[in-house]
Amino acid sequence: GEDVEQSLFLSVREGDSSVINCTYTDSSSTYLYWYKQEPGAGLQLLTYIFSNMDMKQDQRLTVLLNKKDKHLSLRIADTQTGDSAIYFCAEERGGYNKLIFGAGTRLAVHP
Amino acid sequence: SAVISQKPSRDICQRGTSLTIQCQVDSQVTMMFWYRQQPGQSLTLIATANQGSEATYESGFVIDKFPISRPNLTFSTLTVSNLSPEDSSIYLCSTNTRTSNYGYTFGSGTRLTVV
Numbered sequence: 001g002e003d004v005e006q007s008l009f010l011s012v013r014e015g016d017s018s019v020i021n022c023t024y025t026d027s028s029s030t031y032l033y034w035y036k037q038e039p040g041a042g043l044q045l046l047t048y049i050f051s052n053m054d055m056k057q058d059q060r061l062t063v064l065l066n067k068k069d070k071h072l073s074l075r076i077a078d079t080q081t082g083d084s085a086i087y088f089c090a091e092e093r094g095g096y097n098k099l100i101f102g103a104g105t106r107l108a109v110h111p
Numbered sequence: 112s113a114v115i116s117q118k119p120s121r122d123i124c125q126r127g128t129s130l131t132i133q134c135q136v137d138s139q140v141t142m143m144f145w146y147r148q149q150p151g152q153s154l155t156l157i158a159t160a161n162q163g164s165e166a167t168y169e170s171g172f173v174i175d176k177f178p179i180s181r182p183n184l185t186f187s188t189l190t191v192s193n194l195s196p197e198d199s200s201i202y203l204c205s206t207n208t209r210t211s212n213y214g215y216t217f218g219s220g221t222r223l224t225v226v
Binding site for chain 1: 117142144152153154155156159203205207214215216217218219220222
């Protein structure tokens with residue numbers, strides 16, 4: 001199976017909150033990232049969290065990290081149609097300087 | 112954070128030919144990475160390229176198929192050789208920038224279609 005797992009699809013109503021979940025396997029991961037990919041575009045870094053943190057908030061984005069359970073989540077408050085995209089979580093393996101990506105969660109925002 | 116210019120943005124190639132993808136970074140970076148994103152899939156690391164040394168390839172990727180050049184600290188190329196339809200993917204380059212932003216910056220990707 002994949003080292004980083006995400007649910008593949010999430011549908012929310014405009015204005016609601018979206019929560020995208022991710023689990024990873026390597027306890028030595030140092031940084032964990034959330035990237036956004038819009039159709040036909042490259043990857044945009046949304047936010048990251050260092051492994052010694054539990055939470056990070058950046059405007060509408062809140063990242064929660066449960067290191068014991070190796071669970072990462074991204075909450076998007078007041079979700080807008082422009083948030084429709086694929087969201088990838090990625091872990092950076094400690095000392096390896098490379099990212100391991102999840103399969104991506106496709107977020108669909110409807111009126 | 113670093114800005115990466117990647118080209119071409121897309122190409123359609125005949126099977127058996129090769130495509131070379133270029134990435135130019137606006138600042139000097141130690142490591143550059145090349146990823147493949149197959150249709151509907153996640154990103155898979157192909158190799159890591161350091162200036163002045165051979166690229167390090169991940170399991171399942173070989174230099175003969177994916178030769179990489181890294182002539183200086185701002186530039187790298189990936190060639191996809193002897194193309195087959197299975198090589199149809201998006202290829203992305205990336206670098207990490209230990210600035211206040213942290214994170215890995217990605218090029219805009221090259222969408223390759225092999226016919």
